[in-house]
Amino acid sequence: MEELGPTFIKLGQVLSTRPDIVPPEYLGELSKLQSEAPQVPAQTIRSLIAQELGASPEELFKNFSDTPLASASIGQAHAATLHDGTAVVVKVRRPGVVAQVQEDLEILSNLAKQAGRNWAALADFNLEAITTDFAATLRAELDYLQEGSNAERFARNFANDSSIHIPKIFWETTTSRILTIERIYGHKIDDAEILALPAIERNALAELAAKAAVKMIFEDGFFHADPHPGNLFVESTDCIALIDFGMAGEVGDELQAQLSNLLLAFSFNDPDRIARALLELSINRPATDRVHLRQDVLRFMKLYQGRQLGQIEISPLITQLLSILRNHHLQMPGEMAMLTKMIFMTEGMGVRLDPAFSLGTVIKPYAGKIALSRVLPRNLRRSLFQWGIEAADLGANLPEKLRRLLDVLDDGIEVHLRSDELAPMMTRAERIGNRLVAGMIVAAFIRGLGELTAADRERLNTWQNALVAGGVGAVTALGGYLAWTAKAQRR
Numbered sequence: 001m002e003e004l005g006p007t008f009i010k011l012g013q014v015l016s017t018r019p020d021i022v023p024p025e026y027l028g029e030l031s032k033l034q035s036e037a038p039q040v041p042a043q044t045i046r047s048l049i050a051q052e053l054g055a056s057p058e059e060l061f062k063n064f065s066d067t068p069l070a071s072a073s074i075g076q077a078h079a080a081t082l083h084d085g086t087a088v089v090v091k092v093r094r095p096g097v098v099a100q101v102q103e104d105l106e107i108l109s110n111l112a113k114q115a116g117r118n119w120a121a122l123a124d125f126n127l128e129a130i131t132t133d134f135a136a137t138l139r140a141e142l143d144y145l146q147e148g149s150n151a152e153r154f155a156r157n158f159a160n161d162s163s164i165h166i167p168k169i170f171w172e173t174t175t176s177r178i179l180t181i182e183r184i185y186g187h188k189i190d191d192a193e194i195l196a197l198p199a200i201e202r203n204a205l206a207e208l209a210a211k212a213a214v215k216m217i218f219e220d221g222f223f224h225a226d227p228h229p230g231n232l233f234v235e236s237t238d239c240i241a242l243i244d245f246g247m248a249g250e251v252g253d254e255l256q257a258q259l260s261n262l263l264l265a266f267s268f269n270d271p272d273r274i275a276r277a278l279l280e281l282s283i284n285r286p287a288t289d290r291v292h293l294r295q296d297v298l299r300f301m302k303l304y305q306g307r308q309l310g311q312i313e314i315s316p317l318i319t320q321l322l323s324i325l326r327n328h329h330l331q332m333p334g335e336m337a338m339l340t341k342m343i344f345m346t347e348g349m350g351v352r353l354d355p356a357f358s359l360g361t362v363i364k365p366y367a368g369k370i371a372l373s374r375v376l377p378r379n380l381r382r383s384l385f386q387w388g389i390e391a392a393d394l395g396a397n398l399p400e401k402l403r404r405l406l407d408v409l410d411d412g413i414e415v416h417l418r419s420d421e422l423a424p425m426m427t428r429a430e431r432i433g434n435r436l437v438a439g440m441i442v443a444a445f446i447r448g449l450g451e452l453t454a455a456d457r458e459r460l461n462t463w464q465n466a467l468v469a470g471g472v473g474a475v476t477a478l479g480g481y482l483a484w485t486a487k488a489q490r491r
Contacts, residue, residue, distance in 0.1 A: 001033060006073030006097060007104035009033050010138055014337055021130075021326075024319075037073045037094070042066035045076060045092050052177050057090075060173055064090070073097075074141060074246075079183065087183040088170060091144065098142055105135045133334035137225075141246035144179035150245040151181065157220045164212050165241035184241045190229035190352055201237050203357060206350035208240055210362040213346040217339065218260065218366050221251040225338040227345050229352075249338040255281075263366065271297045278321070282330035289328075296324050314359045315344050 001008040015022050016030035045066075050056050057064035063081040070077045075091045082088055112127040140146045148169040155166040167182035174180050187193050189205065197205075209232060216223035224231070225247040233241040251259070258281045265273030275294045300320055304312055318340060325332060343359070350357040 001030075005100060005104070006037070007101050007108070007138065009073055010141075011108070011134060014134055014137075014341065016341075037071055039068055039071045040076050040092070040094055044095065045078065048092055048095065049090070049178060052175050053173055061088075061090075075144075075179075080180075082170070086170075087185075088180050089183045090173070091179040091181070093142065093144065093177045101138060101142060105131075105138065109135070129331075129334055130337070133337065137247060137249075137338065140248075143176050144174060144246075145176045147179055147246040148174050148181075150248045153222060154224065154242065154245060154248075157216070157222065158212070161212075163208055163239055165235060165239055167241065167243060181243075184233045184235070184243055186233035186235040186241060188229055189232040189234055189240070189349060191234075194234050195353070197237070199354060199356075203354040204237065205234060205240065206353040206357045207362060208238070210346055210350055210357075210359055212240070212242075213342060214362055214366060217251055217342075218256065218369075221253070221256055223249050223251065223339065223342055225249045225342050227342060227349070229349055232349070247338070249335055249342070251335060251339065255333055255335060263363065267364070269301070271301055274301070278325060278330065281332070281336075282325060283333050284329075284331045293324070293328055296327065300324060311358065312360045313347070314363065315347050318343065 001012040012030045012033040016027055016033065022030065045068075046057055049060070053060055057080070061080040062083045062085070063079075065079040068076045068078055069089065073094075074097055075093045078090045078092070080088050080090045108131050109128075112131040116127045148171065151166060151169050155168075158164040158166055165184070167184055170180040170182075172180075189209065194202070194205070209227070213223065213227065224242055224245065226244060227242070231242060231244045233243065235241050258277065261280060262274065262277040265277045271294055274297050275290065278293070278297070279290075303320070304317070322332070322340075347357075347359040350359060
């Protein structure tokens with residue numbers, strides 16, 4: 001994947017967070033994928049800036065460093081200073097990367113379609129949808145205007161939180177190919193200087209980052225999808241800065257409600273609730289054996305019996321839940337791929353800072369908040385209002401739906417069968433028909449015999465032995481025939 005370039009590196013990074021698709025032995029290898037790339041020559045970078053912004057770096061900036069701060073698979077970052085003295089980072093998209101990514105995405109799309117059609121084992125994974133979601137995310141990451149918009153949205157969401165610093169975007173020198181953003185100073189969250197801090201300070205930093213992540217999911221519905229240690233800087237023991245907003249994900253109202261239901265189900269330790277929440281979370285609704293699903297959930301819960309949410313590692317828990325989804329052919333929403341990746345990264349970073357860190361401890365209070373929020377008057381009014389709209393919409397559309405149903409019934413219902421499906425049905429129908437005919441003949445024989453007996457007992461005495469012999473023979477023949485046809489049917 002590293003040799004194939006940026007598209008496949010990103011794909012591998014996403015797959016490394018999909019335990020519902022990828023076996024465990026591959027997850028660890030895929031998680032090692034890095035986005036480092038050879039440096040683009042300084043002259044090429046300068047030429048791209050001049051072409052895109054209409055002026056040389058010397059005219060646009062007070063200072064511009066030719067030595068890159070970082071060189072990734074999609075872009076290269078250079079330090080610079082604005083004319084007012086503000087320190088910034090200028091990210092320049094690598095030349096030719098868009099064409100390469102577009103070509104790779106077409107290849108992936110074709111492979112997904114072919115695999116989905118020709119490999120029955122992949123039918124439950126909806127590869128085309130996964131590829132489409134991945135392509136949309138990667139295309140957004142190629143557009144620095146989108147990254148700038150993401151950064152400003154995060155800044156609005158954390159405007160009242162002084163513990164999270166979101167850098168400012170400078171739009172005068174930003175285009176789809178170039179991004180100018182406030183430079184962040186500090187230590188990366190996994191630098192030796194941070195790991196050498198006292199345990200209490202490292203735990204506080206881990207909780208700070210985790211609280212920001214949980215807020216993004218359950219409050220904002222908009223999250224940083226790539227919170228690896230290189231994108232988090234410690235400015236002080238009570239302030240963390242985020243960078244690199246190209247990969248962001250959204251949690252819609254419906255998905256947010258489904259995740260909240262799952263969280264509440266865990267808080268109540270209720271297997272039925274968990275099973276229902278998993279079914280609600282899946283985007284497909286196959287003929288699931290709910291009894292079997294509940295049994296799997298019960299076995300899963302026994303692994304965590306006697307432990308509160310704050311005492312549980314979240315990443316293994318999610319991995320096991322996704323395994324249950326896979327075993328029951330239930331598919332996750334596309335947004336869950338990035339969301340799972342974000343949760344895994346957040347917990348992994350927290351444990352590295354402090355081995356005693358528990359993401360569950362941070363998540364647990366949200367279960368109470370969610371339960372309380374559902375009974376608040378304003379939320380009850382909103383729910384009732386939404387139900388009223390849906391009921392009114394159903395009532396308004398009901399006559400039209402009924403008319404369409406009647407039209408279909410008037411026109412008749414067509415049932416299409418393939419010849420290979422029809423032959424066994426016809427064979428079975430013939431067997432059933434033969435048995436019915438045999439039964440009717442015997443019934444007629446018995447009825448005739450009864451009528452003859454009632455009409456003339458003297459004649460019956462004359463033919464008694466012959467009739468008994470004939471009756472026994474007929475019953476024996478019928479019994480043999482029924483046994484033979486039943487055996488043939490079982491075959």
